Amino acid sequence: MYDKLIYEISKKDRIGYSLPNDDVGHFDINESLTRTISFDMPEVTELDVVRHFTRLSQKNYGVDQGFYPLGSCTMKYNPKIDEEIASNPAFTKIHPLQNATSVQGALEIYYETSRLLSELTGMQEFTFNPFAGAHGELAGLMIMKQYHMNRGDDKRTKVIVPNSAHGTNPASSSVCGFDVVEVGSTAKGTVDLEALKQVLNDEIAGIMLTNPNTMGIFERDICEIAKLMHDNGSLLYYDGANLNAILGMARPADMGFDIMHINLHKTFSTPHGGGGPGSGPVGVVGKLVDLLPNPRVIKKGNKFDFFHSKASIGAISGFWGNFLVVVKAYCYILSLGKENIANVAKLAVLNANYVKESLKDTYKLPITGLCKHEVVFDGLIHGQATTLEVAKRLLDYGYHPPTIYFPLLFHQSMMIEPTENESKETIDDFIETMKIIAQEALKSPELLHNAPHNTLVRRLDEVKAARTPILKYKDLLK
Amino acid sequence: MYKYFPHNEPDIKEMLQVIGVETMADLFTDIPQGILNRKNLKLDKGLSEIELRQKIGTIAHANKQLISFLGAGAYDVYTPSIVGALLSRQEFLTSYTPYQPEISQGTLQYIFEFQSMICELTNMDVANASLYDGATATAEAVFMATSQTRRNKILVAKTINPRILDVIRTYTKYRNMEVIVVEENDCTIDIDDLQAKLKDDVAAFVVQYPNYYGMIEEYQKIVEWVHNNKSLFIMNADPSTLSVLKTPGEIGCDIVCGEAQTLGIPLNFGGPYLGYMATTNQLLRKLPGRIVGMTTDADGKRGYVLTIQAREQHIRREKATSNICSNQSLMALNTVIYGSLLGKKGLIDVAKRAYSNAHYLYQKLLATKKFVAITNKPFFKEFVVQSLIDINKLNQYLEAKGFLGGLHLGDGKYLLCASEVRTKEEIDKLVNLMEEASCTIN
Numbered sequence: 001m002y003d004k005l006i007y008e009i010s011k012k013d014r015i016g017y018s019l020p021n022d023d024v025g026h027f028d029i030n031e032s033l034t035r036t037i038s039f040d041m042p043e044v045t046e047l048d049v050v051r052h053f054t055r056l057s058q059k060n061y062g063v064d065q066g067f068y069p070l071g072s073c074t075m076k077y078n079p080k081i082d083e084e085i086a087s088n089p090a091f092t093k094i095h096p097l098q099n100a101t102s103v104q105g106a107l108e109i110y111y112e113t114s115r116l117l118s119e120l121t122g123m124q125e126f127t128f129n130p131f132a133g134a135h136g137e138l139a140g141l142m143i144m145k146q147y148h149m150n151r152g153d154d155k156r157t158k159v160i161v162p163n164s165a166h167g168t169n170p171a172s173s174s175v176c177g178f179d180v181v182e183v184g185s186t187a188k189g190t191v192d193l194e195a196l197k198q199v200l201n202d203e204i205a206g207i208m209l210t211n212p213n214t215m216g217i218f219e220r221d222i223c224e225i226a227k228l229m230h231d232n233g234s235l236l237y238y239d240g241a242n243l244n245a246i247l248g249m250a251r252p253a254d255m256g257f258d259i260m261h262i263n264l265h266k267t268f269s270t271p272h273g274g275g276g277p278g279s280g281p282v283g284v285v286g287k288l289v290d291l292l293p294n295p296r297v298i299k300k301g302n303k304f305d306f307f308h309s310k311a312s313i314g315a316i317s318g319f320w321g322n323f324l325v326v327v328k329a330y331c332y333i334l335s336l337g338k339e340n341i342a343n344v345a346k347l348a349v350l351n352a353n354y355v356k357e358s359l360k361d362t363y364k365l366p367i368t369g370l371c372k373h374e375v376v377f378d379g380l381i382h383g384q385a386t387t388l389e390v391a392k393r394l395l396d397y398g399y400h401p402p403t404i405y406f407p408l409l410f411h412q413s414m415m416i417e418p419t420e421n422e423s424k425e426t427i428d429d430f431i432e433t434m435k436i437i438a439q440e441a442l443k444s445p446e447l448l449h450n451a452p453h454n455t456l457v458r459r460l461d462e463v464k465a466a467r468t469p470i471l472k473y474k475d476l477l478k
Numbered sequence: 479m480y481k482y483f484p485h486n487e488p489d490i491k492e493m494l495q496v497i498g499v500e501t502m503a504d505l506f507t508d509i510p511q512g513i514l515n516r517k518n519l520k521l522d523k524g525l526s527e528i529e530l531r532q533k534i535g536t537i538a539h540a541n542k543q544l545i546s547f548l549g550a551g552a553y554d555v556y557t558p559s560i561v562g563a564l565l566s567r568q569e570f571l572t573s574y575t576p577y578q579p580e581i582s583q584g585t586l587q588y589i590f591e592f593q594s595m596i597c598e599l600t601n602m603d604v605a606n607a608s609l610y611d612g613a614t615a616t617a618e619a620v621f622m623a624t625s626q627t628r629r630n631k632i633l634v635a636k637t638i639n640p641r642i643l644d645v646i647r648t649y650t651k652y653r654n655m656e657v658i659v660v661e662e663n664d665c666t667i668d669i670d671d672l673q674a675k676l677k678d679d680v681a682a683f684v685v686q687y688p689n690y691y692g693m694i695e696e697y698q699k700i701v702e703w704v705h706n707n708k709s710l711f712i713m714n715a716d717p718s719t720l721s722v723l724k725t726p727g728e729i730g731c732d733i734v735c736g737e738a739q740t741l742g743i744p745l746n747f748g749g750p751y752l753g754y755m756a757t758t759n760q761l762l763r764k765l766p767g768r769i770v771g772m773t774t775d776a777d778g779k780r781g782y783v784l785t786i787q788a789r790e791q792h793i794r795r796e797k798a799t800s801n802i803c804s805n806q807s808l809m810a811l812n813t814v815i816y817g818s819l820l821g822k823k824g825l826i827d828v829a830k831r832a833y834s835n836a837h838y839l840y841q842k843l844l845a846t847k848k849f850v851a852i853t854n855k856p857f858f859k860e861f862v863v864q865s866l867i868d869i870n871k872l873n874q875y876l877e878a879k880g881f882l883g884g885l886h887l888g889d890g891k892y893l894l895c896a897s898e899v900r901t902k903e904e905i906d907k908l909v910n911l912m913e914e915a916s917c918t919i920n
Binding site for chain 2 (some may be wrong): 001005006007010015016017019020024025026027030033034035039040041042043044046048050052054056057058060061062063064065068073077079083088090091092093094095096097098099102104105106108109116119120131132133134135137138141142145146167168170171172173174176177180217218220222223248250251254271272273274276277293314318319320322323325327333334335338339340343346347349350353357358370372391392400401403406420421422423424450452455456457458459460461464465466469470471472473474475476
């Protein structure tokens, strides 16, 4: 197996670049200003670099290769046409501080995408400044806080987060200076209304919800929850991580939410890039529009321009956001169009429920009844192997495993999100594999204990990594 | 049927049967009637690839690609041809955060290599897997400092990019932290003002290197004062200059962060870019974001994992060091490929080329007598001059000729940049155009 670092294939004096030779004359940098400590960088040719990174890529697993049912991550197909369009130099070679009149196309894309997202979610306006879902959460919570501050209501220092929520929800609340109040779930996996009523008081700024929630269950009481919160003077934040389940079928604003973010890299099919760049646009209802981060893109007549609101929470990004990601999402929505958009949710939900019903006799289904775009099992019914072992064994069969040990409500959670792009054949094969693994756990448990067997590396020693950190090439030479 | 949806009618029928419902609508009976399909969505009919290319082609046409002499936080840099080719490999592009290390060694290894390169350039102990952009990375650094020192006042040099200052202000406003700006003097930090404001409740002093005006400020003395005050020194540094300039490590920085767009990432109208952060071993456990470490597998083979995760939101929830979940992984790959191709020699060549281009431009501008020097302090690839020509009109003139002029900072102060991609011919042409313009303007 190729396991060299780029530093380890370096050979003195090799180079992989060329620069123009034109001479503007010699300008010396004062030596007192220059570095005296040398540094190591690889000395390699262009082909060395191409081979090295091509080989690294072959150690990865992407959506184009196969089924990737990673719950809550919406690993759908990323259309190639969107990549082609986003690579247009008319998008990649424009400076963010160019005069607005010279970037009308870019501004049009920002503006038109915001109109489409408003139509799909019911929110009045969107900002694209947040770079990711968690960044959107932070911006949204700042808006929530500012809203209460503007009303002179300084007591509202707490945000309610269900115990089923993504870890980013409490973390974002805390980064925004809120205290977190956790509220429990019912046996059906939804917010416990009675428990919610107990914690409501005049210190509650709002609640963060995902709907459907992280169990894949739609919060049926959402309208009642919204009324409770609004009557309490609080706002509702919609975590858009699971928007794929309802795209084209239901809209967060119609449910009573006031603020939301969307993960364009989930619902709108832009690639995840191994962890980013994503994009986390935030939408709000009318009364909060002026608080959105600066600047926003507006349309005046048939011209587009930036607009700075005096009441805004301020800037949350160096420039305007991850523009190229927005270009791809725009292309995706235009490609689907009116006739296809609702099929995203319908087919995603069909696939998830099909997985649920097909595996519920093998894997423990803690919550029965309809799920939405994802289903959560609580490990094997026979209990002869852990969720981790099942996940690692799935690697041997060429699958990316589901999200495991989340949500935290169950000890052996496995969260499966098949997405609308996967065919019945793909899902049938996966179901069959899950059943075979359950059998293996009984007949030859060591196969699971030691899995994976067929991957380029086997199970990695995470304890060693944390105890004796090797975090860079130089640490290795010590 | 539609190209992204594989289900035909018999598939759907069979699957509904297994689920035990009659129709697709039955799958949505858990959504209250009042909110299900409440709105008849106003969307256009879906576009074919051919129509989509046409439509976006027309929109793209309304953008002007200009020969840029503008910097101010975003730079026209050299992106080698293989960057795009490798970044578009689906194994990198369409994978998620490397939660399953056995099938994510590609991503994990390049992040390890990214951390290695950032540490080499900055001369710091540890780096994380990247952050959103330079401005948010700086705000995260501020939070690290307030958490480490348990103090809540932040001094920020006025010579920092005002966009970064704005983001720091927004981030800190909701945490009851106080941001105090240290005034400038002759395009650098006003030392007297700093000394007056460096009190014992100050968590950190934040500076930019080279600063917003392109100036190379000397910080050693300041770092001493800051450390004597038991505050942290945070530097937002352009990593592309660190192959040449005295390093943050040598200067004694506690946290180094900034925008790594300058390491080979295209302008992209402001994003995606790449925030980075490096720090000392002492502050390792306060770092936000992902960190990759090298380890071994069950057979003793080398491998990589996400590590030191006890800092992170998926484990610590509200007690995490940050709410950050993702990073800008693919952009980190962009800079690793760039750094690998250029190597030590190339990174120095590029930095010196930008330095020389900017100094050549500066000299030529002063020689026109239409621009006047406002300081004689050293700068790197960006500088400020006093313009005797109306800058807004000048920039309009340049734009019409296909050139992007500098930024008007107000009062006739003109911030210009000549990066490594500018050629002598382009610089000469710009200066000629400016002379031409000065005859028609005013």
